[in-house]
Amino acid sequence: MNAPIGDLFSGPALVRRGIILFIGMLSLYYFAPDILELINSAPELVSINRRWFFLMILFELVSFAFLWWLTRIVLPQVSWFVAATSQLASNAASRVIPGGAAVGGAVLYRMLSVSGTSSGQAGAALAATGGLSTTALAAFPAAGFALAVAGAPIPESLLPAVLAGGVLFPLLLAVGVIAVRTTRPLLRLGLTISKVVAWTGRLVRRPWQFDPRKLVRERDSMVVAMGDRWPLAMVAAALNWVFDYLVLVTALVAVGADPRLSLVLLAYTGGALLAMIPVTPGGFGFVETGMTYLLVLSGITKGDALLATLAYRIVSLWLPIMAGSVAWLIFQRRYGNATEDSSEQPQPSGEPAPQDS
Template identity: 40%
Template sequence: MLLFGVSLYLLAPQVADMLASWPQLSDIAPWWFAAVATGQVLSVACLVLLQRMALRTSSWFPVTTSQVASNAFSRIVPGGAAAGATLQFRMLGHAGIDAPTAVTGLAAFSLLQTASVLALPVLALPALIAGVYVPHALLQSAVLGGVAFALVVAVGAVLMTADRSLTALARAAQSLHNRVAKRRPPVTGLPQRLLDERNAVRSFLGSGWWKALLATAGKLGFDYLSLLAALAATGSRPHPSLVLLAFASALLLGMIPITPGGLGFVEAGLYGTLTLAGVATGDALLATLVYRLASYWLPILAGPIAYVLFRRRYGSMRSTTGGET
């Protein structure tokens, strides 16, 4: 919590500058807001499709509502990614989806999404080869992303092929759970269940890998188009490859688990990288504001609606101790 407060304090000037652009929103045509929001909605739709594939379920409702609600929750609490994942697992379990299936499937496809984010700078290579000037800071981000991408691919390959590594992690998680949650029945057989689920995911990817690839590309692609629409709304027309590098840097900053949803980090980072990409200061601030209104604040508003709809269908969720989520 202290680190969260310090981070927001240090990033406050950049965020304040962005918010100072609020009056200029009236200068933007309404259809640009619609275009930016549509890009975000389609991005979330691709994510839901990807999760539905990971969970191997034909049901749309529990996956959609749990994703939207947990995404909103993760954006308002410190350590949001872990808190949001916990809420989604509980909601999916309450809807009747097997816990090991949820854990293994979502973890595998989460790794796929992370790898895809880190691979984004590779898509800018044709422009770099063609001689487009890239500021040094953006080039450093591209190199760092490439190294991280290689590491994630290596870890994913080990978990998908090395049984010993996966079972060792499962035993450690099972032991930790049983020590912490002493009031609950002990978990047993987790290593074998995770192996079975991992093999099922691997078997699924063998025939349906292209669907997962398209959904992953769609999630990032529509998000990127949303940012391009925000820039176009301000009248800016920077080189798409440079915007892609700025976009990738912003997504990486959003993964920093200090502030919910990368609040402050993404705003400051995206504004800074857009200016490096050649966008005028005022346009970069306004475009960042428009993009974050759709990508950060709009999901927060949608989350409670999704949670209420979930509860109306499945009822309230109560823990083993009788508390309510």
Template identity: 40%
Template sequence: MNRGPSHAGRPARHWLRRWGPRGVALAVTGIGLYVVAPSLLAMLDAWPQLEAVRPRWFVLLAALEVGSFVALWGLTRIALSRPRHVRRAGPGAAGAGHGVPAHAGHARWRRARSVRWADVARAQLVGNAASRVLPGGAATGTVVQGRMLLLRGHPADRVASALTAVGLLTTGVLATLPVLTVPAVLIGPPPAHELQLGLVVSLVLAVVVVGLGVLALTVPRVLVSVGFAVGGVLHLLGVRVTAAGVGLALARQRARVRAAFFGNWWRSVMAAAAHRMLDYAALVAALVAVGAQARPSLVLLAYVVAAVMGMVPLTPGGLGFVETGLTGALVLAGVSADAAVLATLLYRLVSFWLPIPAGAIAWASLTVRRPEAAPLRRAGSPVA
């Protein structure tokens, strides 16, 4: 006689377990959009002013953003590629349980060429579009991107490790940029007529980031020492972390990135740096297009602020928060309020809105056209 109430309660619990988190996410997204709605409406009022921007600037911004996306596709493709053959230099040359040669200089490390550019590009475009229209932001986009790669026949374990490594490496590059701008902010050139140098600055910083990234991947003590130093400072400031804890955490993340990109460290770090710096160059081009003047180092700090705000999962893709944060940071960098609003609108039009229809087209091509020879989903296989 007690089974009736328990069975009656199961559908309700199942419904709450399935739809409760989604309802909370939608509620948080709605509140976030309500908070940033005034800034979005104010920015949309500047839309007619885009007619004064010459068409060549739209072409340049689109080319820079396409280059940024291509660099990210290349980085993902490197992480997804599986090793085909390892010729060991001798006994004990293999890594301890990881299949990685200890003496990499004396062994040949070949990667499979089965990862197609089209598969990676379409999956990333779909995930990118999902992160801009669905609650959850980047986390949702990563899940959707992984799902698209699974549909193309890539093993689930490799997809998970590759996307994690790509996220860690690109975030590491972003975290490095503010540190590199500190000397330029302190002893940089005068602010007048210096913004055009931002494209050169992006190239120089990309080279520096590549060098630092390869150094961190090849010399373990570099990143561990940085972690100990940062953890010690945070502990002195009252944060509940320890120097050893931060150092070990960075060491673990470094090991994951190193394993995912083994044998292609230079290419992977170059792709991650190109992805970030081409996106920064697009922001600089948007500012030059509207006639703004500012120091490239301060614009770079504003770009980092916008990128961090884009990671806030309150709205899809940081919609509203990025516009508000980037406009305010540009004003603090010396750009006039009107120019900051117009440059932000132009930059977000190319980097945020235009990739959404591209993602829709990529989704249609991925779901309609299935792979001709998808791997068998046997019981116990990673894909299953």
């Protein structure tokens, strides 16, 4: 997206958002029975020891901290305060508003600009952090396959789950290094995406196309923006997802489930992808239904899957939304009204703001 932020609230943009809202309402109606079943399991949350919730919140906080670190790696001049408050506020905006990825990106862009970051640097930061975060998530299925080959189940103790995070991290890092250092795997991935896009276009009778070289160009742009800091940026992006994944693992252990790490990882990836569907706030309905279904397929009982999904979403979605509101107010107290016009018109990147699932 290359339009000024004001265009996000123009007539056509509001009409599009209204259409998305209408589709979202239909989706919620469709998922209503599953959502009600999830809500009905809420009283059972009291059966979870508060220590487990503390651990889940701690993992989620660490996950967000790696996103803040990622921002500071790309923009070393940005303070921890700005990195944290801008990410929390933009994440909340993108989750509350249906189809709000563009709004979230604009909020992040604007807050970075108000704090003293130039428009060019802010745009490069959005592209780099968004691209790295998406790349790390895309590596999860491969990591899940590797864990499946290793046959790593979770016993009753949480320690093996934490160790699994230690196994997952180098796998994601290895995929990232390959993507940065070599071109052929990216081109092959681009060709695969191109075929899928073209096939989908034929189904809906649309001339959809995808240039396989786009992945290579975006990779090169990210590397240029980060310079020699890209290894640290890849570490931060990977660990962001790893610790959010551990929130779900902790929730499963807390409800007494005995899942397999590899299958839970695939269920987690599915939930993260469903959260990107821009028709309900934070993918509400899609994520809860999809993740519960995938967890049941992985061997978790439906009752445990419902309760674990509910606990995970409270920690990963609703608490960060509340934290984002507080972050916005704190930021405004320091920098004034971040929505006032300035001499520079922000032009956010097409990449969505990096978010925690």
